[in-house]
Amino acid sequence: xxxxxxxxxxxxxxxxxxxxxxxxxxxxxxxxxxxxxxxxxxxxxxxxxxxxxxxxxxxxxxxxxxxxxxxxxxxxxxxxxxxxxxxxxxxxxxxxxxxxxxxxxxxxxxxxxxxxxxxxxxxxxxxxxxxxxxxxxxxxxxxxxxxxxxxxxxxxxxxxxxxxxxxxxxxxxxxxxxxxxxxxxxxxxxxxxxxxxxxxxxxxxxxxxxxxxxxxxxxxxxxxxxxxxxxxxxxxxxxxxxxxxxxxxxxxxxxxxxxxxxxxxxxxxxxxxxxxxxxxxxxxxxxxxxxxxxxxxxxxxxxxxxxxxxxxxxxxxxxxxxxxxxxxxxx
Amino acid sequence: xxxxxxxxxxxxxxxxxxxxxxxxxxxxxxxxxxxxxxxxxxxxxxxxxxxxxxxxxxxxxxxxxxxxxxxxxxxxxxxxxxxxxxxxxxxxxxxxxxxxxxxxxxxxxxxxxxxxxxxxxxxxxxxxxxxxxxxxxxxxxxxxxxxxxxxxxxxxxxxxxxxxxxxxxxxxxxxxxxxxxxxxxxxxxxxxxxxxxxxxxxxxxxxxxxxxxxxxxxxxxxxxxxxxxxxxxxxxxxxxx
Numbered sequence: 001x002x003x004x005x006x007x008x009x010x011x012x013x014x015x016x017x018x019x020x021x022x023x024x025x026x027x028x029x030x031x032x033x034x035x036x037x038x039x040x041x042x043x044x045x046x047x048x049x050x051x052x053x054x055x056x057x058x059x060x061x062x063x064x065x066x067x068x069x070x071x072x073x074x075x076x077x078x079x080x081x082x083x084x085x086x087x088x089x090x091x092x093x094x095x096x097x098x099x100x101x102x103x104x105x106x107x108x109x110x111x112x113x114x115x116x117x118x119x120x121x122x123x124x125x126x127x128x129x130x131x132x133x134x135x136x137x138x139x140x141x142x143x144x145x146x147x148x149x150x151x152x153x154x155x156x157x158x159x160x161x162x163x164x165x166x167x168x169x170x171x172x173x174x175x176x177x178x179x180x181x182x183x184x185x186x187x188x189x190x191x192x193x194x195x196x197x198x199x200x201x202x203x204x205x206x207x208x209x210x211x212x213x214x215x216x217x218x219x220x221x222x223x224x225x226x227x228x229x230x231x232x233x234x235x236x237x238x239x240x241x242x243x244x245x246x247x248x249x250x251x252x253x254x255x256x257x258x259x260x261x262x263x264x265x266x267x268x269x270x271x272x273x274x275x276x277x278x279x280x281x282x283x284x285x286x287x288x289x290x291x292x293x294x295x296x297x298x299x300x301x302x303x304x305x306x307x308x309x310x311x312x313x314x315x316x317x318x319x320x321x322x323x324x325x326x327x328x329x330x331x
Numbered sequence: 332x333x334x335x336x337x338x339x340x341x342x343x344x345x346x347x348x349x350x351x352x353x354x355x356x357x358x359x360x361x362x363x364x365x366x367x368x369x370x371x372x373x374x375x376x377x378x379x380x381x382x383x384x385x386x387x388x389x390x391x392x393x394x395x396x397x398x399x400x401x402x403x404x405x406x407x408x409x410x411x412x413x414x415x416x417x418x419x420x421x422x423x424x425x426x427x428x429x430x431x432x433x434x435x436x437x438x439x440x441x442x443x444x445x446x447x448x449x450x451x452x453x454x455x456x457x458x459x460x461x462x463x464x465x466x467x468x469x470x471x472x473x474x475x476x477x478x479x480x481x482x483x484x485x486x487x488x489x490x491x492x493x494x495x496x497x498x499x500x501x502x503x504x505x506x507x508x509x510x511x512x513x514x515x516x517x518x519x520x521x522x523x524x525x526x527x528x529x530x531x532x533x534x535x536x537x538x539x540x541x542x543x544x545x546x547x548x549x550x551x552x553x554x555x556x557x558x559x560x561x562x563x564x565x566x567x568x569x570x571x572x
Contacts, residue, residue: 003455007441060444205423207383208435209409209481258536318509 011070015184018267019177026173030166030331040166041237043277044172048179048230050257050269052100055183055223057255058263059192060216061199064111065251066127067227072246073103073230076134079147079241087153088264089161089171093232101221103130107219112213123247131246146242150235161237168237175233179226186222195219196264223297258300262309271310334362334516335396335412335484337382338565339407344381350389351377353541359407359485362513365519366532366549374541375521376418379487383415384408390440395485414483414516414519418490420470427486428454428473431462437478446465447476468499472538475503486510488520500524504531525563529553537562 029040051073056062077099078092087091107126112123134141141147153161159167186192194215197205202212235241244250253276261272279298283290306313337359345351359365360445367375371465374546377541380386381391384405391402400408409415422431432447432454452470457465465473471491478486488507511518511531522528529535529549537545537558544562546567552558 003452005445005449007445008449099524112339188430188433190433191544193423193426193430195560196426196430197434200423200425201421203405204423206405207385207415207417208478209437210407210524211404211406 002265010293017031030137037169041165041168044176045234046228047270047273049227050229050254050273052223053254059195064123066123067254068246068250069127070100070103070224071231073115074231075235075241075245078232079150079235082150089152090239096228096232097225101225104221104224108217111217150239152236172233260309268309268311336361337485338394340392343389344386351541354515362514364532366528366535367521369538373538379489411572412484414486416474416478417487420474422462422473434531435480468495485517492524
């Protein structure tokens with residue numbers, strides 16, 4: 001198509017089709033697996049953690065193994081608020097987002113001072129510090145017993161968070177879709193694209209007039225907000241917050257899920273979370289002793305066969321199909 | 332941003348302990364065009380990298396539009412009006428053409444992309460292609476267009492024509508000439524293609540071993556064949572003209 005002076009296809013709201021597909025998949029999950037909605041709600045909350053990690057790892061090239069700190073901060077903040085009398089779900093989400101964002105600001109300010117392995121070690125140290133604080137402050141967090149007694153008020157004053165997890169699932173789905181829509185818009189904005197530029201070459205980005213550290217810190221705060229929302233969702237839907245929500249295992253699992261799904265597109269983070277957690281659920285039920293071995297085998301297979309993750313493999317297959325059927329379009 | 336003058340005073344710089352530039356001083360008036368020439372390894376790229384704050388400066392000062400930017404970092408210099416298109420073509424290879432351009436908008440609305448496409452219609456045709464699927468000429472156009480979208484007051488171009496097909500060279504130089512004639516920016520370029528550089532520039536600097544060996548107008552240099560032969564080792568230039 002030749003330039004004729006008019007700008008076509010500049011979308012104000014990118015990826016409506018992608019987000020629409022996710023919404024349809026979530027709806028299908030509701031209809032097909034009505035007995036597993038509690039599990040599916042947990043998957044959606046964890047998806048937000050992995051998506052938040054993708055913002056740092058996939059977009060900015062920040063190496064971190066402490067993302068659970070941001071998730072756990074949101075979960076504990078929402079849980080503590082709920083236990084102390086504030087039970088309105090949207091207020092709890094806002095508290096979780098604020099706590100995650102603040103933790104992102106503090107941890108990002110420290111972690112971004114370093115690079116490479118030093119950055120990785122700092123991220124682990126920060127998360128461990130937060131986990132130990134949560135453990136010691138048992139009067140506030142419940143310590144190793146976990147924080148229980150979280151009883152969120154009915155959604156819009158009407159819909160109770162029932163044991164089957166229907167309200168929790170639909171609420172989580174709506175929040176996830178809204179967050180994804182905002183994040184895709186951020187990803188396609190000059191700021192989001194510059195963050196991807198920083199990952200490729202920070203020197204080039206500096207030559208474009210962008211200060212790298214503040215840009216990365218801004219993304220860290222956004223990541224913290226997203227993880228905090230995920231943590232708050234987890235607290236609301238499971239009605240308990242344990243030390244595992246700030247633990248190293250969760251940080252490591254989130255990174256595994258991201259690698260499995262493919263970093264840098266947000267959709268890969270979703271795909272990786274769903275695949276990993278469903279695999280974990282069903283395989284551990286079938287084979288409680290060796291399921292971790294099977295998870296290891298799956299990961300090795302994906303990394304070797306599809307190094308850009310499941311989403312990357314799907315994109316490659318799609319572009320080959322397009323090239324075969326519509327050679328003009330692929331040129 | 333309006334065109335701004337560029338001054339370097341006693342500039343010495345290099346990489347690590349090595350000194351590549353030695354006491355380089357020059358001044359480019361606002362809205363004029365400078366060509367920096369010299370054989371390979373004479374410090375041309377280092378000069379531009381130093382102006383952008385990407386090397387170790389040993390001495391000297393840099394002034395852009397009357398403002399001393401010597402103590403500023405690379406990003407702050409870019410915000411002060413310096414635009415830089417390095418020899419390596421600084422596109423983001425994993426982003427599409429359009430995404431590369433959006434990344435360079437610097438707060439401008441997306442409708443500004445039309446300026447880039449009007450300047451290089453080829454980029455519009457390739458707007459959905461990733462940077463790593465572009466030819467060298469298209470990458471150069473993209474890098475230049477993205478820098479121009481930021482509306483620099485001084486544009487530094489390091490060997491913009493290197494490795495490009497003649498037709499692409501013409502397209503690129505025509506676009507740069509239009510920008511220069513609009514008077515909205517000062518343009519300095521390092522170029523090995525002598526004819527293209529002299530056609531474009533008002534004034535010329537020739538570097539030799541990190542120092543200015545000759546400075547004058549492009550017209551003067553055309554007349555001084557011995558300078559071209561001695562400093563640029565281009566013996567056939569006079570006859571070709």
